[in-house]
Amino acid sequence: ITVGALRLNPWQQSATLGERTLPLTPTEFRVLLCLAERAGTMVSYAQLVRCAQQYDASEHEAGELIKPHIHHLRQKLEPDASAPRYILNVRGKGYLLSPVGA
Template sequence: MLEANILIVDDEKSIAEMMATVLRKEGFTSIDLRFDGEAALEACQEKKYDIILLDIMMPGRSGLEICPFIRTATDAPILFITAKGSDFDKLSGFAVGGDDYITKPFNPLEVVARIRAQLRRHLHIGRKDQSDRKVYHFGRFQVNESEASLTVEGADVPCPALVFQLLLFFCKHPNRVFSKRQLYEEVWGEEMYNDDNTVMVHVHRIRERIEADPSRPQYLINVRGLGYKLVQ
């Protein structure tokens, strides 16, 4: 069983409490509930969470508004939960720092499965044996696998879990072209189901961190009609 601190943020208390009950039945014991964005931000500043379920439509500041501020306090995976399910809404969630997107109404056990998948990735990165030190050097940036860290021109750059996992995959396979479908299946561990926006957004988030000019990438490049590759 994965041990994890979980934060659930939803102004609909019945949904938050139901999800907490399901998680406890599945063996998770450290679960905090908050019912608005400001309270969620305060919680993240006071405690280290391993995963966050964040509702978008809340009174006051929405989940999309509060997410960037939460991101400054933690690199834990953020799963947006919302009644909105359009591609634009999903892209907006990924753009502000989200790692996954769950649309209401949802199957609670599916949410549990996604939480487990995110935790396996996130906790594996954070707790890997430090004696197994592996650093990938790419000119202006370096990726340290064992420390789950990205350094660009000598400065540490925060990197959310899935963005780091995708970058690490590229680092392990330099100069090879991967399609969006291959990347999604390798990093997310699932079939794509006709949604290639997730990979595209995460590639953009990598470029924002490693490229001198993300609009004219020199490292993580697009190979027209085939996919992406990281040039070494």
């Protein structure tokens, strides 16, 4: 799966941004894969948890579960994690992977 300069290989569970390999945990990879499969579309907290962890949760619980993974992904993916270009927050709803940032 390719979204801009981001390439994900589900078979090897590997991700690269440009020429740089991203050192992702299995959960981080699954979260990023869920976002990449729906690039440009908002994915709710509950959808992300269901997709990445096969776990049904309320939106509130899912938000609390997914936020640390998004934080770590941004640290590994974004040039400036405090001003994200790739993984964008839709306040109170979910996240989207920006095809423009990627």
